[in-house]
Amino acid sequence: MIKRNLLVMGLAVLLSACGFQLRGTGTNELSIKEIDLGARNEYGPTVMQLRRTLQSSGVKVYSGAPYKLVLTNEQETQRAATYSGGNRSAEYELTTVLNYTIEGQNDSMLLEDKLQVQKYYVYNGNNVNGSGQEANQVREEMRRDLVQGMMARLQQLTPERLDELQRKANERAEAEARALKEAQRIQDETPQQSPMEIPAP
Incomplete structure (x- = not known):
């Protein structure tokens, strides 16, 4: 009985680690x-994995949806965290930053943010x-981790x-349009200075 319970618990942990969720x-x-x-x-690989995860969660992913998630930039950096010259081993820190935006109607930007994950691994020469x-x-x-985040x-x-x-976003767009229109009105109403005529010698 105890062995069976341990087996069930072990399988549950294993499946959850793989990203599996009970319906x-x-x-x-x-x-x-x-x-x-x-x-x-x-x-x-990140966008493909995210697409699969969204679809498996019951989300319909298609062009023309009311909102759009855009992964604008994914950047990885690596640096040595510790170094041991004797056995030519070093611990490296990997950092990945994923910038993204959420767009709405008329490609208006609703949200801009980023995700960051860090992990370490040991390099053995x-x-x-x-x-x-x-x-x-x-x-x-x-x-x-990025996809789950x-x-x-x-x-x-x-x-x-x-x-x-x-x-x-609509209010911002309207305010910008009004400001642009007002600037254009002021420019149109401002008398243009005639070019100065220089008398011929």
């Missing part, structure tokens, strides 16, 4: 039911292949919140 738990439940998704690299595999595994974990951000965006952001 109906609401862990990945989003208020947004349809969204467009874009990125600078349309076929990059005596085992270059193993160190490379570990680095790639860490990058995969970071990508999963993005899903958590999207969970906070209720239709009411999106409507409020759209209203503010």
